[in-house]
Amino acid sequence: MTARDVLLDVLRTEDVRHIFGNPGSTELPLIDALAGADDLHYVLALQEATAVGIAEGYAQATGRPAFLNLHTSAGLGNAIGALTNAQANHTPLVVTAGQQDYRHIVTDPLLAGDLTGLARSVSKWTHEVRTAGELGTILRRAFHDAMSPPSGPVFVSIPMDLLDDGGDHPVPPPSTIHRRPVADALDELATLLAQPPVGKVGIVVGDDVATADAVAEVVALAEALGAPVHGAPLHSLGVFPPLHALWAGMLAPAATAMNAALSGYDRVLLIGGRGFMAYPYTPGSALPATTELLHLAPDAHQLGRIYPTRWAAAGDPKASVAALLSLVRSRVDSNAVAASVEVAGTRRRAAVQALEDTAFSRYDTSPIDPMAAAHALVRAVPVGSLIVDEAITTGVYVRGFHHEPVPGRYFFNRGGGLGWGMPAAVGISLAHDRAPVLCVVGDGSAMYSPQALWTAAHERLPVVFAVVNNRQYLILKNNLRGMNGDSVRNDRFVAMDIVDPPIDYLALARSMGVSATLVEKAHDVGDAVRAAFESGRPHLLELPIAAP
Secondary structure: OOHHHHHHHHHHHOOOOEEEEOOOHHHHHHHHHHOOOOOOEEEEOOOHHHHHHHHHHHHHHHOOOEEEEEOHHHHHHHHHHHHHHHHHOOOOEEEEEEEOOHHHHHHOOOOOOOHHHHHHHHOOOEEEOOOHHHHHHHHHHHHHHHHOOOOOEEEEEEEOOHHHOOOOOOOOOOOOOOOOOOHHHHHHHHHHHHOOOOOOEEEEEOHHHHHOOOHHHHHHHHHHHOOOEEEOOOOOEOOOOOOOOOEEEEOOOOHHHHHHHHOOOOEEEEEOOOOOOOOOOOOOOOOOOOOEEEEEEOOHHHOOOOOOOOEEEEOOHHHHHHHHHHHHHOOOOHHHHHHHHHHHHHHHHHHHHHHHHHHHHOOOOOOEOHHHHHHHHHHHOOOOOEEEEEOHHHHHHHHHHOOOOOOOOEEEOOOOOOOOHHHHHHHHHHHOOOOOEEEEEEHHHHOOOOHHHHHHHHHOOOEEEEEEEOOEOHHHHHHHHHHOOHHHHOOOOOOOEOOOOOOOHHHHHHHOOOEEEEOOOHHHHHHHHHHHHHHOOOEEEEEEEOOO
């Protein structure tokens, strides 16, 4: 097989259907190879950070590594900020870039650079392919390691002349890997979970529960224990059914708030990697001194790394929790558990109804109240819809009103780098066979990656981009208010407002082939969303929202 054949064969046998990128001259051998490969679809983005976001959304939605091709050092440099999100989100990406032609690399030609050094800080590992003979092994390793816990981006630099090597090169077959439970340690864990009275054990779940397809197993464990379930701060995916009686909501990303929420438990079982990520700083520990931590994670590196554990083990969440269930059920008082779950269900239903009533009571304000805007947007989409949330200060309401019981329908960026949402929505639509997606995005975030609008139009994807526009960086203003410094004393917030001049999002969208609508009343939001989806094409909605 030639080097081109090797590359295409690995992509096909790794179930790659889409290649994401923005090509340059050093990537032309790949582009040329794709001219005869109708089964591999190149998704063109107009800027590398946008390409990363699209690939990340696709990978999160499919649960498989996405293949991303960037343009040498300049394109890779443009992508670094977006790759920090992929790294934080543990998104499996095989990232490649074209290195200059090695036949004159010694002369330091234009576009040559230390690509592996540039990518090292945002990658699990980096490698520059040295010979065509190693290409198959390196690419196979890249797909394997991108998915191995903890999943994340890996980077491969491919010299542009290498793909033109006409020699015959081997391609190793893909591996089959079985994820197994922590069998030997589960009996002790079951005893530790069953010992406290019902309600004195809490569960915290992170994104690893969703990526391991373990939500159903965690629900069964919570019901067997009568244990309230908290989402890890800023979790990116649906980790537990939002309307379930035992759902206690997401932990706030502040140590003081987490400590208060967990203080009523004798023991907390954390399932997943990082469970207590904080932003910004607040004093004290997230874990109460009187609460023992039990930790099950696929990544052994996270065990005991920050907080001491009474019990910890590395293992697959789905298989381990499934094996744990029978051990727990044999140790608990099922009648006491059932009574506790019934009481929790009554409280949960009352809390959900109170939140709905509050949102409806705010529909008549102008500009639109952020809670009402989020409520109207989320309620306009049918059950089973896909929602991407980068609404920042309004996002807490988007998450709160999203009651979809099926995992894999809600996506959020735990990495915190702006500009992820719009391109991620494009990738998620592609991953779901061009399914409709509602992307709720703040005005500041929208300006980081507006190129995603063009790709959505080019691919004819039914994505509704709802820009909730308060014309300011409100989250930064609120942080300054918390500091209570000169900005508050002088009532002057430097570089926080986007008003001089205001951005015309409708014109911006239309310039890239996307229809756009201004919606100024909460009562009109639902009709606007439904009309946009019925068009079957991308559409941008601008919602001017109030800000305190």
